[in-house]
Amino acid sequence: MPDLPFALWIALAAVLGLLVGSFLNVVILRLPERMAAAWRHEARDVLKIEGDAEPMPPGIVREPSHCPHCKHPLSALDNIPLFGWLLLRGRCRYCQTKISIQYPLVELLSGILSAVIVWKFGPSWAALAGLGFTWVLIAAAGIDFRTQLLPDQLTLPLLWLGLLLSLLPMFVSAPSAILAAAIGYLSLWSVYWGFKLLTGKEGMGYGDFKLLAALGAWMGPVALLPIVLLSSLIGALVGGSLIALRKHEREIPMPFGPFIAAAGWVWFVAGPDLLDGYLHLTGMR
Known part of the structure; x- marks a missing residue:
């Protein structure tokens, strides 16, 4: 690991956590929809239902972020973790629909917990593993909270x-x-x-x-x-x-x-x- 001041490591972990938190929001929202759609596709195959199957929901990695209501793609400024939501005052720039408080909360939680992990374990492989552990728990908890x-x-x-x-x-x-x-x-x-x-x-x-x-x-x-x-x-x-x-x-x-x-x-x-x-x-x- 590079030799950096310990406080800087913690700050970098917080910033990284904010960025990952933005991705975790995508996982929390899109993974259950992808799973449900995949189950329906499998059911159609098993039951031999004819006709066109429904299109799959947006993917987790490739499809760009967009407003869930008006589907307008979000700009880079809108996608800044935490601060994008604050700059928009919690509303979509294009349709003025309220943006769920989940977005900044997950990003903030990911940033804080990531900083705590590095504070606890220091700049080490254990901290890297702990970050992955933390991010998976946040995503799993968010999905369970929303969908059980x-x-x-x-x-x-x-x-x-x-x-x-x-x-x-x-x-x-x-x-x-x-x-x-x-x-x-x-x-x-x-x-x-x-x-x-x-x-x-x-x-x-x-x-x-x-x-x-x-x-x-x-x-x-x-x-x-x-x-x-x-x-x-x-x-x-x-x-x-x-x-x-x-x-x-x-x-x-x-x-x-x-x-x-x-x-x-x-x-x-x-x-x-x-x-x-x-x-x-x-x-x-």
């Missing part, structure tokens, strides 16, 4: 990358990563089927199992219980607040993936410190 889907296209590569990094090892050893991935998946799988047998309802999706398995592959079995407890606490606080503010109906299911992702990222960055603080607080150390 956790795509295999994100959770499975995250799982496999964690397992491969354990061969170095970078964060945990290979035996720990493999064991944690299995425990993470099977624990939520057991909760899912227990809840379904008791109530006849599905309490979570299979994507949640895969996401927790991926987090286990990156952080080992010690992290699993704190992640589950922390995600449940965050989910209860957020869900209770939204219900109290009447912004979410009790009967409408709330995706659990964003809370798992948030808890997993927090533990990835500060897990040992949180555990040490808890042990000191309870007098166990």
Whole structure:
């Protein structure tokens, strides 16, 4: 790595995070549409439905950014992460339709979390891996929040990358990563089927199992219980607040993936410190 001041590394990570955050918005919005269209195409083939199939939605990489409402291509100025939204005052330059607050929030979140990763790990290969880990979690959480889907296209590569990094090892050893991935998946799988047998309802999706398995592959079995407890606490606080503010109906299911992702990222960055603080607080150390 080039020899640069540490503060400059953090600033560069923040700028890179803003740029990647702009791309993550594209992933969050377009990947579910591409997946749904692909499923319909496959269904037509299986059912042998005649006639022209629907055109595929815009791709994630090649198609340029455009206004979701009027479809007008966006200029380079409009595409500046965070500042483009501020300059436009949250409205499309061409049709004056409101631009979702999601765009600047995802970019800002990506920038801040990227800076924290480099602050935590320094200019290292671990930081580079941590940036990829962070960006995938942001995209997965955003998609699950919007659609209640956790795509295999994100959770499975995250799982496999964690397992491969354990061969170095970078964060945990290979035996720990493999064991944690299995425990993470099977624990939520057991909760899912227990809840379904008791109530006849599905309490979570299979994507949640895969996401927790991926987090286990990156952080080992010690992290699993704190992640589950922390995600449940965050989910209860957020869900209770939204219900109290009447912004979410009790009967409408709330995706659990964003809370798992948030808890997993927090533990990835500060897990040992949180555990040490808890042990000191309870007098166990």
